[in-house]
Amino acid sequence: MNLSGFHKLSVAERLKVIKQLANLSDEESALLSESCALKIEVADKMIENVIGTMHLPFAIAANFKINGKDVLIPMALEEPSVVAGASKAAKLCLPEGFKAEADDSIMMGQVQLVNIKDAKKAKKKLQERKEEIIKKATDAYKGNPAYWGGIRDFEVELFKTKRGDMLSCNFFIDVKDVMGANTINTIMEAIAPELEKLSEGKARLRILSNLAVKRKARASAVWKKEVIGEEAIESFLDCYEFAVANIYRCATHNKGIMNGIDAVALACGQDWRAIEAGAHAYASLGGYHPLTRYEKTREGDLKGEIELPLAVGIYGGAINTSPTAKIALKILGAKNAKDLAMAMAAAGLANNFAALYALATTGIQAGHMKLHARNIAMLAGAKTPEEIDAVAAKIYEQKNFSSDFAKRVLEEIRKK
Structure with a gap:
């Protein structure tokens, strides 16, 4: 599955690609493009005291291969760099990709x-x-x-x-x-x-109990030294061992894992709160520890592994009422709960790798702030895609991410 340049396409062009790859119907693709796919009358029956609906960006993490099969990973979240990070991590471990397995439910x-x-x-x-x-x-x-x-x-x-x-x-x-x-x-x-x-x-x-120790999922991947660099591997392992030794760092380490897992959970209509509770309780067994493990192989490559409980399903709950959740599961190609759990485990490992790789090399803010600059541009009042991109480029170039500076940049652009 070649999704090279996917991020450069327009929203409509991306949806057209996914529609073809996932065999979505016209109705399903239309639901994804509508910001009000969840009708208010349906939302009113889901929970109490409803006054409206809330929306999050729905995206696809690309380049994932799990157990030899190309997989599109749906994600719903507001944080920049999570989708990009997962896609990059998945690309860097190709052509083998991820190996994964899941326990019975x-x-x-x-x-x-x-x-x-x-x-x-x-x-x-x-x-x-x-x-x-x-x-x-x-x-x-x-x-x-x-x-x-x-x-x-x-x-x-x-x-x-x-x-x-x-x-x-x-x-x-x-x-x-x-x-x-x-x-x-x-x-x-x-x-x-x-x-x-x-x-x-x-x-x-x-x-x-949300600590589902008999319902775990596992995933692993190898990142070749020829691809990410021997020095990067050494720095990476230093960062990982800090999480093993220090609970304050470990909390943030595991949060990076849940960035990917929660995003898939939200997109697919899962109880992400139960997933979070189970993951952190599992990490606390025997003393709070990272949910991932990394080591250098005999060949000098970097091997990463993840194991955690994942109580997920493809029927019931919000899946029955959320139109986008059903479509997300179709895009993912999940035929059963194990398929979903394995994809989520791989996404969690990918996002954790991406965060540590960035921290060990260029630093986490370089890529994150480049993407976050677009949010600042919109906060400053940029309306059109052209305005948003122009303001974001300027404030990132100047490394000045204040809203006041963004507003001044926007005013200058509009004067031209």
Whole structure:
């Protein structure tokens, strides 16, 4: 898939290219070009107290090859340089691209039990009745059979707290190609009375966990020394090890990963808040650490890897109501939840590489501010594409990014 010069095309020209590559219908391509694709009457049914809709740029990160297949990565976000950074990182690891894999869609649901007379005895009893509990929980599922992979396991944990002994009854459920929150929560509420009876306790929380450790995705790539330079690799690894050693840097390191993952999540109608919670909780296991790993290979190249939980789906939630989310998934070519998770993991690794590569070489602000200059130009009042480009070029040339300077540049341009 050759998208060379894609960023130089007009919006209409880019959409025409993607329409052909993703086999979009006239209606689907028209929805992408309309800023009000989400109708107000639909938005009003999605959440409470709606007064309007909010829009973000919808873009395509190019040059991605995942498991030997060319992939278009849809992104929705407001921050400059994320799409460009991901596209550059993906291009620099061609022709091999990214290798990726994803676990089955196993989510954990929890029923918290309190006010138990004998927690140890109750735990033992619950464990002994495991098969019976699994069967009754399974019978509680009344949803679409296509979204149900069954209850894979059940366990009970005992916790001593300031409020007394508590039990956590953990169900591990295969939710197939949905994110799974509604499925899990429905089953937890349905099975809670049975757990209360067996434990002689009281159920409190009956809800899924967003730390989906059995639903991880992984991606890796190699950037050749002949492409990015041996000195750059040494600098890159120094920057990475700083994140390993320093939690303050590590927080920003992981934020750079989530730049790409959240952008894909937003475009594809995913619960990005759940994804963020799971990612940072996973990074905290055993002490907060980077979600990526980098090392120099025997050949002297740079190898990067990422692993994190990604509870995503291609059905349900906002996907059912957001017209652009459905189109984004079509552009991505995601046939199942694993495809989406692998693409998101690759995007996260790409954006992390792009940030570290820039920091290790030219500095992060050079490319970022060049793109951000357009936002400043618009803030100063530039209206047409010609005005925006002219003002942005001038303020970047002068390295003066104040809005006052941008306004003066705009006035001079308009006098000509």
